Amino acid sequence: MTILIDQPPLEIEVNEKKVTNSEEMELVLEGGFVVPNANAFGHTFRDYNVESDRQYGVENFYKTNHICQTYEFVKKMREEYGKLDKVEMGIWECCELLNNIVDESDPDLDEPQIEHLLQTAEAIRKDYPDEDWLHLTGLIHDLGKILLHPIFSKLPQWAVVGDTFPVGCAFDESIVHHKYFKENPDFNNPKYNNKYGVYSEGCGLEKVLMSWGHDDYMYMVAKENKTTLPSAALFIIRFHSFYALHRSGAYKYLMNEEDKENLEWLKIFNKYDLYSKSRVRVDVEKVKPYYLSLIEKYFPAKLSWEKFIKSQQLRALKEQAGLEFNLFQESLNKIGSATASARLEIASSTIEDLSSPLPREENAGTFDGVALRSWNAG
Numbered sequence: 564m565t566i567l568i569d570q571p572p573l574e575i576e577v578n579e580k581k582v583t584n585s586e587e588m589e590l591v592l593e594g595g596f597v598v599p600n601a602n603a604f605g606h607t608f609r610d611y612n613v614e615s616d617r618q619y620g621v622e623n624f625y626k627t628n629h630i631c632q633t634y635e636f637v638k639k640m641r642e643e644y645g646k647l648d649k650v651e652m653g654i655w656e657c658c659e660l661l662n663n664i665v666d667e668s669d670p671d672l673d674e675p676q677i678e679h680l681l682q683t684a685e686a687i688r689k690d691y692p693d694e695d696w697l698h699l700t701g702l703i704h705d706l707g708k709i710l711l712h713p714i715f716s717k718l719p720q721w722a723v724v725g726d727t728f729p730v731g732c733a734f735d736e737s738i739v740h741h742k743y744f745k746e747n748p749d750f751n752n753p754k755y756n757n758k759y760g761v762y763s764e765g766c767g768l769e770k771v772l773m774s775w776g777h778d779d780y781m782y783m784v785a786k787e788n789k790t791t792l793p794s795a796a797l798f799i800i801r802f803h804s805f806y807a808l809h810r811s812g813a814y815k816y817l818m819n820e821e822d823k824e825n826l827e828w829l830k831i832f833n834k835y836d837l838y839s840k841s842r843v844r845v846d847v848e849k850v851k852p853y854y855l856s857l858i859e860k861y862f863p864a865k866l867s868w869e870k871f872i873k874s875q876q877l878r879a880l881k882e883q884a885g886l887e888f889n890l891f892q893e894s895l896n897k898i899g900s901a902t903a904s905a906r907l908e909i910a911s912s913t914i915e916d917l918s919s920p921l922p923r924e925e926n927a928g929t930f931d932g933v934a935l936r937s938w939n940a941g
């Protein structure tokens with residue numbers, strides 16, 4: 564029997580079987596991957612309203628994210644980060660740097676990101692052994708989270724992670740915690756707050772500005788460094804967090820024919836990205852040679868990345884962070900004082916980080932392998 568889980572299909576159906584074991588129903592993807600019934604915290608995947616240890620942080624994350632991600636903000640970030648002339652680094656080096664990064668927007672995972680990359684890639688590899696490009700896509704899809712790294716850009720979480728959505732047209736109601744968009748300046752701007760906004764029917768997603776974060780950044784890095792990965796891989800990287808489209812079917816009218824084909828692969832990819840999240844760790848050393856061979860096949864040994872933002876952008880970010888700070892203060896009034904002071908500390912340190920002097924240009928050369936290793940060890 565073929566059934567679908569968790570959302571109505573768009574153009575394709577990912578074949579899944581429902582099998583019964585002694586106590587509960589499990590969902591099995593066509594290739595054999597077993598979709599777990601619950602995430603590592605015992606809740607349904609992507610439940611943004613269930614009370615859990617992560618719920619407060621995740622909701623607060625989306626509040627800030629939805630208020631700060633405006634059309635203007637995205638345009639500036641794309642311009643700045645599209646330059647890609649500051650740092651040279653290989654793909655695997657970047658994976659290793661994600662060893663210390665935890666994503667605050669994710670209700671399903673609090674493991675370091677390198678685990679998530681390998682879990683996704685390995686789950687795909689088992690079910691699609693011949694699609695090596697898709698294994699590598701699994702490995703690299705979240706590498707853009709390097710923007711959070713203290714020795715990289717150190718952007719605040721709201722500017723890096725979480726589900727993404729188009730800016731420049733109306734925010735669809737299917738977007739997680741949609742209510743917080745009311746405070747986004749674009750919400751009341753007649754240029755942007757209607758179905759098409761600055762876009763047109765079938766214009767193609769390539770032309771659509773998405774809220775700024777790890778997806779768009781990694782897409783730029785892969786594309787500009789002339790990866791030989793197929794267009795479906797680049798599409799997956801750029802839109803894998805666009806749940807409003809691939810899960811809820813919103814914004815379909817912006818797609819062109821090529822987008823529709825690529826969306827089929829994205830929907831397959833998404834099952835592995837989402838449901839492979841677990842506490843079971845992959846043996847990094849064991850799988851490393853395989854992934855190094857794929858990296859060599861599809862990428863140059865060193866890629867160019869944009870690491871720092873310039874003063875103008877920094878100022879803009881500081882203003883946004885001021886907004887973030889206010890949000891924290893507002894929430895302080897609502898929660899108990901012990902947690903409140905802890906939150907205040909976090910908020911203030913975000914502001915401090917953003918106010919610290921700009922890194923000097925001469926620091927922005929090739930990565931020093933030794934320095935990187937010692938940072939990791941420390």
Ligand SMILES: O[C@H]1[C@H](O)[C@@H](O)[C@H](O)[C@@H](O)[C@H]1O
Pocket residue numbers: 666668669670705724725726727803804805806
């Ligand atoms: O919280 C997660 C996380 O940031 C993922 O990397 C992203 O792809 C998802 O869309 C989001 O829900």
Ligand SMILES: [Fe+2]
Pocket residue numbers: 704705777803804
């Ligand atoms: Fe992601």
Ligand SMILES: [Fe+2]
Pocket residue numbers: 679683704705836
């Ligand atoms: Fe992911």
